[in-house]
Amino acid sequence: MADTPRPTNARWSSEISETECGRHGRDLRPEIAASWHRSSLAGLSQDQALDAAICDVDATSRLMQAAAPVLRDLGRQFEGFEVGALLADRSAVLVAGRFGTKSLAREVDRLGAVAGVQFSEVHSGTNAIATPYETRASVFVHQDEHYLASMRGYSCYGSPIISPTTNRVEGVIDVMASAESSPALMKSVIDRAVQDIRNQLLETYDVNVMAVFAAFNSLRRQSTDAVVMISDDIILNNRRSVDILAPEDYVTLRGIALERPGYSGTIELELMSGSAARVKITDMGDPPATVFQVRHSTDTTTVIPRGISRRKPTSRLDRDIAAAARTDGHICIQGEPGSGRSWAAAQVAPGNSANFLDATEVVRTGERAWLDQLDRACATTDTVIVVESIELLPKTLIAHLARALRSDRPYRLVLTCAGEAESASEVSYLASLCAAQVQIPPLRDRVPELGVLVSRIVGDELRAPGVRVTLSAVEALAGHSWPGNLSELVRVLREVVGNRSTGDVTVRDLPEQFRTPGRMKTLPPLKRAERDAIEAAMKLSRGNKVHAAAQLGISRSTLYARIREYGLS
Incomplete structure (x- = not known):
């Protein structure tokens, strides 16, 4: 902002020595110098303007509701003076402002500090919104201490608004005034505003929610385990849980809380990382919440620190398929229709290439033609032949297939059949000739893997890498019984991706029959x-x-x- 004469008043005036802050980056106070360094590393130029990109602002958020009366009061105090206040949310996005004069409001608007603008240090450099947000501490920024030259017309004091329940930054509020304004007076105004907003935030929480937060904070300080507390629509977790739990593990824990109301005890659980964990479950009763304390079953397991890529999650089915593929003999894959038998069979072939024969084609081609196809495939050296739905084969072809299984010729047969067909004597006999058998569970029994399955389908099969299915949407999907198994899931996700080709998929984006929260299914x-x-x-x-x-x-x-x-x- 340009330096222009501004009205002063004894209530807002005080002399600040030039030596306190230095000039244009020299002799800066340590906290300001550190912020300048971060701004420089972010690639900002001191002469550039604010980023003009505008984000959506939620006018009904808890912060906005709590801050509204406080901002109105500040507006009355500032009236007639070149003084203003800006409020940013938990993402450092400006959401509101109050100014004592219209000229100041216009000047701030010309600067680009309007609702919806991202005000983190990466975007706006050193100032009394971005730096308190970055450091979680109150900061006074003299006019010449602003990193961007366009902001050097004012001195500002900003303070983070720390949630009284979660201890996280809910937002930042700052007061801006003429260069002669007193830091002490600005601090007193902001400190009072922050306290008033915190009090308002407390009033927005009901008694049960406050009790949940208090119980979690108490347990978090006492335990070295991964701690997760689940209560209705609230999930709280400590830093340790971020290290060892994948998003899909949270879906599993919520499912346990819903399926075992009132249960307290210890269970063994396989995490999505593939490691085994001992989980202590405690039903809090009052407040109504379930606490999970998770630790690896063996002391030798190394926790993957945050910031280091976790290996691709694998399920027990993935490992069963991999183990079967390592065998030298034939394989039988069993599962309900639509459960992914063809996909599993394809994983066995080197490079996922195999000759596929489907028993349902016998009706169309005739037994002789189908048998000729099998013989030609078996004549190829070192090949993988997948025979699907063997329970539908006529007895004459089953006998021929049995001879192929007993042959010592260099090919591998992979058979697929419906799970319920296992009791048929002919099919049981064919399965017994296989060196390995893989049982694919129905999708309703694969809830812990649902998040991974959804990600694979959306990214690999539907080719929509820009779509992310949120945890709440996965939980809603997990409540469905899935009689059509993976085939049904693919159809649902194809419909969702067709309506939203990028961004986050929430519960509202799902077909209507899947929007019922998972807890209602129980x-x-x-x-x-x-x-x-x-x-x-x-x-x-x-x-x-x-x-x-x-x-x-x-x-x-x-x-x-x-x-x-x-x-x-």
């Missing part, structure tokens, strides 16, 4: 019936809660409570 029959009745009444009344309550014969307050309980909107 409701007892009476609770589920009540939920379904409320949902039907809400649809019939087109969202009018007064009409819905009258139709159900319950009070509005009861309806509101049930809507919250069942996660209805």
